[in-house]
Amino acid sequence: MSGDGKSPVITVGIIGTGRLAGYIVEGARGGATRNGRDFDFLLSPRNAEKAADLAARFGARLAADNQAVVDGADLVLLAVRPPQAEEGLKALRFRAGQIVISAIAGVTHAAVAKLVAPARVVCVMLPGRANAEGIGLSILYPKQPEAEAFLARLGPVHGFDDWPSFEVASVVGGLSGCSFHFLKHMISWFTARGLDARTAALIVAETLRGNAGVVQEHPEELDAIIAGIQTPGGVTQCGAELLAARGGLDDWNAALDAMQRHMWGAEPEKG
Numbered sequence: 531m532s533g534d535g536k537s538p539v540i541t542v543g544i545i546g547t548g549r550l551a552g553y554i555v556e557g558a559r560g561g562a563t564r565n566g567r568d569f570d571f572l573l574s575p576r577n578a579e580k581a582a583d584l585a586a587r588f589g590a591r592l593a594a595d596n597q598a599v600v601d602g603a604d605l606v607l608l609a610v611r612p613p614q615a616e617e618g619l620k621a622l623r624f625r626a627g628q629i630v631i632s633a634i635a636g637v638t639h640a641a642v643a644k645l646v647a648p649a650r651v652v653c654v655m656l657p658g659r660a661n662a663e664g665i666g667l668s669i670l671y672p673k674q675p676e677a678e679a680f681l682a683r684l685g686p687v688h689g690f691d692d693w694p695s696f697e698v699a700s701v702v703g704g705l706s707g708c709s710f711h712f713l714k715h716m717i718s719w720f721t722a723r724g725l726d727a728r729t730a731a732l733i734v735a736e737t738l739r740g741n742a743g744v745v746q747e748h749p750e751e752l753d754a755i756i757a758g759i760q761t762p763g764g765v766t767q768c769g770a771e772l773l774a775a776r777g778g779l780d781d782w783n784a785a786l787d788a789m790q791r792h793m794w795g796a797e798p799e800k801g
C-alpha cells in the first residue's frame with residue numbers, strides 16, 4: 531500500500547486489460563469517495579490501445595509487463611479469457627499472502643490457486659457492463675475482506691463459503707448477458723409498431739427496473755406480488771399462459787442449464 535498518510539491507496543493490478551477491466555476501472559473511479567483516489571490501477575500493457583485509453587480517461591498506470599503488475603500491486607485482478615489463463619499466469623511470481631481476484635469464468639478456485647501460489651485466491655463473477663455504472667453485483671468465493679471492500683465500489687457483493695454454491699450463483703453472469711438480448715428483443719417489438727427507439731428502450735428498461743426494484747425490496751414475496759398484479763382473466767394472465775404453454779419461460783431455465791454446463795461442466799466441482 532502507498533498513500534499520503536491520511537488515506538491509504540490500494541494498488542489494484544490488472545492482468546488482462548480488456549472489456550471487463552475497462553468496466554471495472556470505470557466503475558471504481560466513478561464511485562471514488564475518498565480524495566477520488568483510494569484505488570490506484572496498474573495495468574498489463576498487452577492490449578496497448580485499451581490500456582492507453584484507461585490511462586488517459588481514468589488515470590490508471592501502465593506497467594512494463596505482467597510481472598511488474600504483480601510486483602507493484604496490493605490486489606491483483608485476473609481478467610484474461612479462460613483459454614489464456616494458464617499460459618498467461620504460469621511464469622509469474624506472486625507473493626505469499628498477496629490477494630488475487632480471478633474474474634476468469636469457468637476456471638475453478640483450485641486451478642487458479644495452483645497457478646498463483648503462494649498468493650491467496652478469490653474467484654468472482656461480475657456482470658461486466660453494469661459494474662462500470664457502479665450498480666453491477668459481484669458474486670465471490672470465498673469471502674475475503676479486502677476483495678469485498680474493492681468490489682463494493684462496483685455494486686452489491688454476495689460472498690459464498692462453499693464452492694458448489696458459488697458455481698451455481700456464477701451463472702447469473704450468463705443471465706446478465708442474455709438479459710441484454712431479452713431487452714433488445716422486447717424493445718424491437720415496440721419499435722416495429724412505430725414507437726421511436728429511445729422511447730421504446732426507456733419504457734422497457736424502466737418497467738423491468740421498477741419490477742426488479744420491487745423484488746429487491748421484497749425478495750420473499752414473489753408469489754404474493756404476482757397474485758397482486760395478475761387480474762383473473764386479465765392481460766397479464768393472457769400473456770403468462772401463452773409463455774407457459776409455448777415453453778417460453780422454461781427456455782430461460784434451459785439456457786441457464788446450458789450456460790452452467792458451458793462454464794463448469796455437468797456437475798459442480800469441488801473448489
Ligand SMILES: NC(=O)c1ccc[n+]([C@@H]2O[C@H](COP(=O)([O-])OP(=O)(O)OC[C@H]3O[C@@H](n4cnc5c(N)ncnc54)[C@H](OP(=O)(O)O)[C@@H]3O)[C@@H](O)[C@H]2O)c1
Pocket residue numbers: 545546547548549550551574576577596609610611612614617618619633634635655656657658659703
Ligand atoms: N466482458 C464481460 O462483461 C465479462 C463479464 C464477466 C466475466 N468476464 C470474464 O472476464 C475475462 C475477460 O473477458 P473480456 O470480455 O474482458 O475479454 P477481453 O476483452 O478479450 O480481455 C482479455 C484481455 O486479456 C489480454 N490477455 C490475453 N493473454 C494475456 C496475457 N498473457 N497477459 C496479459 N494480458 C493478456 C487479451 O489480449 P489479446 O486480445 O491480445 O489476447 C485481452 O486484452 C474472461 O475470463 C471472462 O470470462 C467478462
